[in-house]
Amino acid sequence: MEFYRFGLCLLLCSHPLLAELYWSHIPEVGSVQLNELSSEQHDLLAEHLKLSAEETTEWLTELPELLDALSCSTLDVQAQALPASVDASYKLVGYAGVLKLYADDKSKKTIWWLPWDLLAVLAQLKDQLTDLDQQIHQPLLLTEQQLGIKGQLIIVSGSSNKSPLYFALELSSLEQPELLWSASSATTGFDDLAGAMAQPLMLLHATNKPALPAVSLLLPNTAATEKTLVYKVDLNTGAIQARLSTDQNISELSGAMTLYDHNRDSNAESLIFSTKAGQIWLAHMENNQFYDVKAIADLSGLKFSDIQFIRTLYAAVPVGGSGSDFHSRRSQWLVLLGALQQQNSVFVVLKQQDGQLSGSTDLVDRTLPKAPELAVLTPQHWQHIQQKNGWYSQLAGRLTHMPVVAAGVVYLTLLKQSADHLCSLEQSSSALMALHLHHASAVYRDPILPLDQAVGALKVKANTQGGFALIEQNRQQVLIENMLEISPDCTHCSKTIQQGSFPRWQLMGTYQNEEGAYE
């Protein structure tokens, strides 16, 4: 009887461990499944956790509950789908270093990747996830198209507990994740790595062999007072190739940055990054050199607590004169910035001008009023926007995804978390917002479209009526049936995008050449 009871208990206790897979990487041993440890590995784990063998067994049985408590459904909204070469039904989300691979299909096992250094502090991660002042950056996925190696998937992520850590994981199949490399302040060359984990950035180099592009990564260092701002490392080994450091006073870098192709030759030659307070900097890069670091904007007047993302967009910006006239527009780069102001956020569109430092007073406040019908753009306002360096709009909630700019309309997905239940998706409200790229007014009848549930990444898809629909990628849910396109004919002009209008041809120039003579 006793034996049966023991057997039943063992079955019940071990059941949650069987339903999910827990991977970690023991230094000098390799990838291990925490539920299938050998006695030696068990001892190593006990030593690492500073627990006795029995306590470690207990810790292992409690691990599912610990990770359940860590799960944050408001972060799951940001999950990225894995490429079809691995398994398209799986999604990946990062909880400040802990990676969760899960599928909506309950028959598929959830796979966890627990960085070895984080095992002892798993319970503390929740505090980071629920810190509204900060952005939790999601892992960078490098697919076979980007790597040029069939069937390969590399996940680059990081964790940020006391001593931050960056790591790259190779995931050719879901059964066997392999750690390619990891870097923390204990690793040679990364001595001044501190602060929180940030968004890694992929950098492609043109090589003599175009079939295999050389891939590097840029890893920001977000420490309060650091010497190195950005590390440039090799994707496969994690070896440092270059460092960005400056004697200028740049403190508390945010984890968001972007590459910038100033001369539009398809090779990015600059890097745009920002401090948490909103000072935006630009650094030039060439091969393994960073040089000429200069400030391009100082938006610290807007009181940001962190930056969610920075991106650039090339557009024909209206600069005055009659609307449809070609000369009334100027081709230029825009910097799109999403920033956090505690539980709310701000979306900024900044005109990037060389040699000019924009301040927050150079931007026009285009926050939508509480009653959308009050949002009227007067000719004076419009003139003001054209003369100034851009606009900003304060938003209720956080942005869950990178905004999609389609036909001059900025689509933003917002999530407003409940103050008491920050990780509960049921208690939060979400909305889709559509703003005019050039003056942040409503393009559709309602600028804000409330959503029943939070949505994933947005996608443009052809519809059956000959136009385009805005859909949500995961569930293929149609959010906007017929998408509109802004037109330069007048300030508020818009029309439905027609499939028939593509492909569009634009004549860039014609020249003639004459040779010879008549006799």
Added chain:
Amino acid sequence: MMLSSKGFILVTTLILMLILSCMTLPMLVQTQLSQKLAGSATLASQLKQQTHSKHVQQIRQLKQGSAEAGIFVLIPCPAVYAAWSDISLKCEWHQVQTTERSVHHQHSVTSFLVRQSLPEGGRDGIL
């Protein structure tokens, strides 16, 4: 006396004939030249027009998809008022060249066009 006067008339006639032919010949040459000149302009403009109409036709065929341009490469899209995020809109650079020749003359017209297409699907926006 008679002989010398006869000789004088012959010489005078010959001189007169020389003067006349000196006057007529350049006039003939000039007429021919100006005719040629006038003709060349017509020929040149004919050739130009021919090249142009053929070029326009080539561009039309390219836009309809029934012809292909000599060179095409992917480029970053030119700035448009209704801008798109990088990956949504795809741009190709096409070069169309039309050359027409006559015996000793050639005229060519080259146009550069950008084809903007919208492959379905946007960027997977992650933060």
